[in-house]
Amino acid sequence: MFITFEGIEGCGKSTQVRLLAEELRRQGYEVTTTREPGGCPIADKIRAILLDATNTAMTPLTELLLYAAARSQHLHDTVRPALAAGKIVLCDRFTDATVAYQGCGRELDRTLIEQLNGVATGGVTPDLTILMDCPVEIGLGRALARISGTQGAREERFELESLQFHEAVRNGYLALAAGEPKRFAVVNAHRSIPLITGELTTLVTARLTGADRVL
Ligand code: TMP
Numbered sequence: 001m002f003i004t005f006e007g008i009e010g011c012g013k014s015t016q017v018r019l020l021a022e023e024l025r026r027q028g029y030e031v032t033t034t035r036e037p038g039g040c041p042i043a044d045k046i047r048a049i050l051l052d053a054t055n056t057a058m059t060p061l062t063e064l065l066l067y068a069a070a071r072s073q074h075l076h077d078t079v080r081p082a083l084a085a086g087k088i089v090l091c092d093r094f095t096d097a098t099v100a101y102q103g104c105g106r107e108l109d110r111t112l113i114e115q116l117n118g119v120a121t122g123g124v125t126p127d128l129t130i131l132m133d134c135p136v137e138i139g140l141g142r143a144l145a146r147i148s149g150t151q152g153a154r155e156e157r158f159e160l161e162s163l164q165f166h167e168a169v170r171n172g173y174l175a176l177a178a179g180e181p182k183r184f185a186v187v188n189a190h191r192s193i194p195l196i197t198g199e200l201t202t203l204v205t206a207r208l209t210g211a212d213r214v215l
Contacts (some may be wrong), residue, residue: 002083002124003210004094007132008170009159010143011189012196016132019197020204022090027205032050032082035092036070040077043070051155060106064116067098073118079124088208094174096129097119101158104172106164128207130200131177132189136166139189 005013014035021031037047040162046066049055071094082089095117110140176182185203187196206212 001127002079002089002091002128003128003130003204004091004096005130005132006093006096006100006141006173007189008134008166008173010137010139010141010146011132011134012142012193013189014092014134016130016196016200017092018191021090023197024203024204027150029208030085031090032078032087032177033090033143034074034078034099035080035094036074038070039074039079039091043074046070046073047155051157053155053157053160055157058138058155060102060108063106064098064102064108064113067102067121068116071095071098071117073125075121082141083124094126094129096131096173099176100172104168104175105161126183127169128204129180129184130194131184131205132175133170133174133186134189136163136170140166141181148188148208179209 005017007013017033017035021033024031035068036043037050038044046069048059050063050070079089079091098113098117099110103110103113140159140163141153143156147156147159174186177186187199187203203212
């Protein structure tokens with residue numbers, strides 16, 4: 001089962017990926033956690049270019065192509081092998097992030113994005129996508145607080161975008177979820193961490209055991 005996590009900056013997805021993985025492993029499942037951009041050595045190098053706050057001259061098209069390149073390598077090196085081995089793959093961001101950020105945020109052509117997503121994934125699509133939704137001011141506030149406490153490589157190229165950009169991304173995600181209600185589960189991320197982990201565990205184990213299937 002391939003499960004992706006999406007949401008604006010600071011929505012708490014990375015924490016939930018880690019906690020859900022721990023819970024599923026406790027239940028005996030084999031789980032691989034990964035993220036985009038990144039998730040394998042070559043894609044991690046592309047990530048460093050994409051998120052480097054000093055790369056102010058990067059064009060939106062270059063950005064889109066780099067996400068596609070990183071994704072292609074990540075599928076090849078990490079996602080496909082794990083799925084083929086029967087593992088549950090929990091992936092922090094995937095193709096929906098490109099539609100939300102490069103499509104709704106940067107306003108790049110939607111057809112081009114969908115074509116590139118198709119080429120990069122070779123048709124691999126998530127079985128379930130969890131959209132962690134929270135107001136932009138809340139998410140960005142958390143993300144910026146995290147950055148100010150971080151040392152080393154500065155990965156804040158997107159956090160530095162305007163509030164309007166992040167609103168467009170959030171609305172883009174909500175529109176995607178509304179368009180594909182079977183694949184998406186929208187989770188209120190403006191709550192305590194244990195409450196959210198509990199909800200996600202129930203949701204995912206119901207999918208894994210088929211308990212949520214309507215006969
Ligand atoms: P994160 O690891 O904090 O989620 O950072 C990844 C950043 O990359 C985040 O700002 C969203 C952005 N992103 C895109 O713009 N397009 C994409 O396709 C992906 C996967 C991420």
